[in-house]
Amino acid sequence: METRLDVVTRSGGKRCDGRADLQAWVSRSRELARRSKEAVLRAAVVGGLTGLGVAGFDTAVTRGVQAMNVLPLWAAAVGPFVGLSVAGVVLYFFGADASPSRRTTTATLAR
Numbered sequence: 001m002e003t004r005l006d007v008v009t010r011s012g013g014k015r016c017d018g019r020a021d022l023q024a025w026v027s028r029s030r031e032l033a034r035r036s037k038e039a040v041l042r043a044a045v046v047g048g049l050t051g052l053g054v055a056g057f058d059t060a061v062t063r064g065v066q067a068m069n070v071l072p073l074w075a076a077a078v079g080p081f082v083g084l085s086v087a088g089v090v091l092y093f094f095g096a097d098a099s100p101s102r103r104t105t106t107a108t109l110a111r
Contacts, residue, residue, distance in 0.1 A: 068076055 068079065071079075
């Protein structure tokens with residue numbers, strides 16, 4: 001009994017040459033690689049810039065925390081209050097029309 005597993009047919013019943021299918025697959029794969037090369041390059045550039053930004057932010061935060069460690073205890077306790085006060089003053093004078101979120105927050109708090 002012979003099962004003829006070596007014969008491949010398409011959906012229309014025609015015989016299919018395995019080598020021709022492999023060549024078509026390789027051709028499609030090469031075309032996909034050629035088209036996606038630009039997208040991969042852009043993704044690599046964006047990823048690299050993001051990594052540099054994260055490393056810079058991490059360095060700034062680490063140095064800030066180390067600077068806070070040498071301050072007296074009262075300065076570390078008053079620091080957040082001073083920072084929030086400065087941020088509030090800046091938003092009051094310069095951020096009134098910055099974004100609609102401020103108006104939404106104000107309306108929510110006024111209820």
